[in-house]
Amino acid sequence: MHKLQVQGLHHITLMGADRQTSIDFWEGVLGMPFLFEQPNLDDPDQGHLYFDPGDGRLITIFTSEDRTPDPTRTPTDPGCVHHIAFAVSQSMYSQLVDRLNARGIDHSGEKDRGFMNSIYFKDPLGMLIELASYRFKPPLGATHADVLHEAHMVRVEQGDDAIGDPHLAIAIERLSARRQRSLSD
Structure with a gap:
């Protein structure tokens, strides 16, 4: 039997609160351009916002003006998402603590992961976000x-x-x- 072969991550869709909270965090804090929006085609009472995390793929957010931000940590039960990690350059990584502190965002401080460095913090809805930077550059032709x-x-x-x-x-x-x-x- 043949595998269902994937060729990369297409997009991730998250449940958001109101529209402005999503825009303020994903574009305002993380710098992801807000590309477009349309109704959630499966539930027209919700908005569907599209952001570019920097590699041309998509992070999308379902929004509703009836939902308010709750910073309580999202569940980590089996089947739940523990965290989402985004890549940053070493030069950006070196400024993360100061930039998070300037915004009053609580964070883990720098974490040495052996092959990368990371900092963790929560989004306005309690999702754990990791900003990570590899400590190496692959040789030409390798990933x-x-x-x-x-x-x-x-x-x-x-x-x-x-x-x-x-x-x-x-x-x-x-x-x-x-x-x-x-x-x-």
Whole structure:
């Protein structure tokens, strides 16, 4: 039996509160351009807002003026979304704490994840948001996923618990050697 092969994330749709709360957060705080809106085609009593998270894909929000923001943490039961992570550059990452503090947004502070750095905070509806920045650049012709897969293999070979800089460096070296030819070989 053949797989249903996906080719990337198309969009994520979230349940929002009122229209302006969504615009203020997704565009005003996270800088995602507000592309367009239309009614929710399955429920015309709701709005459907479309935002670009920076890669040309979409984050969409169902809104209703009857719903008000509730900052209580969203459920983390099985089947629920724990958090959504968005990529930021290292230069933006270095400013996140100051920028979140300036807006009065409570956050986790910087988190070292071995292969990336992260900061967590909640949106106005209690959804946990992560802003993450990889600590490496993939070699030409490779993706972040290629590097992480190879780094995982290195980590397992070395018996380590989590991916760190040494694993990434070896992974990048291995991927580069596979993709680049040299007369010295």
